[in-house]
Amino acid sequence: MKKKWDMRIGITVLSIFLLSACGAEEENAGANANEEGNNNNSEAEVEEENNHSSNDNDEANNSEEAELLQIGATQIVEHPSLDAAYEGFKDGLADNGFAEGEQVTYDLQSAQGDQNNTSTIANNFVADGVDLIFANSTPSAQGALQATDDIPIFFTSVTDAVGAGLIESLDQPGDNITGVVDLHPDSIEMTIGFIEDYFPDSTVGLIYNSGEQNSVAQIEAVEAAIEGTNLDAATRSVSTSAEVQQAAETLIDEADVFYIITDNTVVSALETVVSTANEYDIPLVVGEPDSLERGGFATFGIDYYSIGYRTGEMAAEVLSGEKTTADIPSEYPADMQLFINQDAAEAQSIEWHEDWDELAELFE
Template identity: 65%
Template sequence: MTKKWLAFLIIALFSLLSLVACGTSEDAEGEQTSGSESGEETDQEADQEDEQSYTIGATQIVEHPSLDAAYEGFKQAVEEAGLDVKFDLQNAQNDQNNASLIAQNFVADNVDLIFANSTPSAQSALQATQDIPIIFTSVTDAVGAGLVDGMDQPGENITGVLDLHPDAIKNTVNFIDSYFEGSTVGLIYNAGEQNSVSQIEAVKAEIEGSSLSVAERTVSTSAEVQQAATTLVGEVDVMYIITDNTVVSALDSVVGVANDQDIPLIVGEPNSLKKGGFATYGIDYHTIGTRAGEMAVEVLTGEKTTADIPVEYPAEMQLFINKGAAEEQGIEWNEEWDEKAQFVEPE
């Protein structure tokens, strides 16, 4: 091989090595660029994970204005907290078996929290799970219903807001005793609802020692309410309908009897006044729903657990009166009510 050819081969070899080195460098740069883009995607994924989404299963025993108002207050409070939440509202149509099935389905769906709107709904939810947090409201006696051990002893996965102020029944009975002295008070309720049994026992306890007496009828379905009210005619001077889900869902039939027979109709909450009740010492269900929603936000965000949040009574209570119902039921107006009561317009 001549020196000329040897020199040519050496130059070609160096050129080839340079090209290989260049390609390796470009590949390395390309890999570096790709790694940077991957890092940006990882950051975006982390941001998306920070924006947590939740599913709340809402179970309600029956549809009526008070429970509906509590749900709306709950939903509003959660939404105003800015959480990304999907609400799955299920109505049991006043059937305990349906309430149990709804709760079981929520557990199977692994919802993040259960909102139980009524005593039967809360009982069913607690029977279905000890792991998923439960926030309840529209419950009258959480201890008597077996939901918690005490007001300041919430469960490991359950707490909430009651729908009965501790002085509501006492004040209502005093109101009837003061303005309808000597009356027989008609009570209609579903004995299968623990919520109702607790209230009826409290009513009877307050009536003892007063000028009043009691006549009661029990029902198991809404279809039986009108007949129960009719059988009280001629036996009672006043009717007092507590916050019984079965009876309140058919309150129109009781109002019809009260209006036709000039029987004052005392009720357990303001929404029943809008349906034609005359008076109540009651609370605002939207407000207790709102407070339950605030509790749910604390639990979902990890700020607190249900065990950290004591069961609460409603914050406020007062006398509400429907003037139109007073006229329909033949009630003689007392001027004291003008100063004591907040007036509610019928629907």
């Protein structure tokens, strides 16, 4: 009997031990499950926090990009004078609190010499909702003004803003357009006076695009300035830059002096005129200093960077909310002087006059 009781007691003790072990194992498993659950929850919370932080950063970046003012810049063609005016415009804005990439962003579009493209460019700017249009040339300004009467337009490299229908007068520009013209009122008369003094009894060869109001106005001013002098004029009209060289060559037997005004089509192909002038010893007078640096001989000109810069200063007043375009009169260039390229004078076999050393700023 005793053995049986001992055996029963042993079985009972063993059962209790096994049950205790199972309970402990279940407890540990539950604790591990709870700990794993807590870890998973913690990781999910961290991931959610990171996502929120990332979204906040994205929203901040998007907000910062949205705050940049959009400026559409349109010009009829790419050449040094217009490019200099564009750089001046950006610097004028930057120096007055509107730096590229910080407060403003630019979309520069060239019409590649095709006036039909100026309307397309301007209409695209309007569709994009730009905050301001910089119109760098007469055709570009005309295209912009036809496209909008709401968006502020600032022009430069425009010779006759009134004649081109852009503004009513310098003192009273339009409701949404103003700017700086590129022709000092005395520059053409002074240029013709220079030719008359140093190349008397000459025929002046003129090449221009009759489709540009800017050019037509200048040619009319040249012809008016020639009246009453000992000079004559011979003109050739072109439609594209590809026609400029041929036009220059047809003037070889007529022209004693070339005078290339600030015509965008002709200036974009100026090297062909320079080549003709050098080959046939014809003095090449030009309309602005950038053409002088490309091989022209002399000019009473302006600095295109400076008129672009002044236009940028004017635009800053509108972007800052200080004024509207109607409050800002259009302007003439501030400065003008005689520039002479000595190397071009030699290349074109021009007799040097000693008084040029004092009268002109000399290039080499």
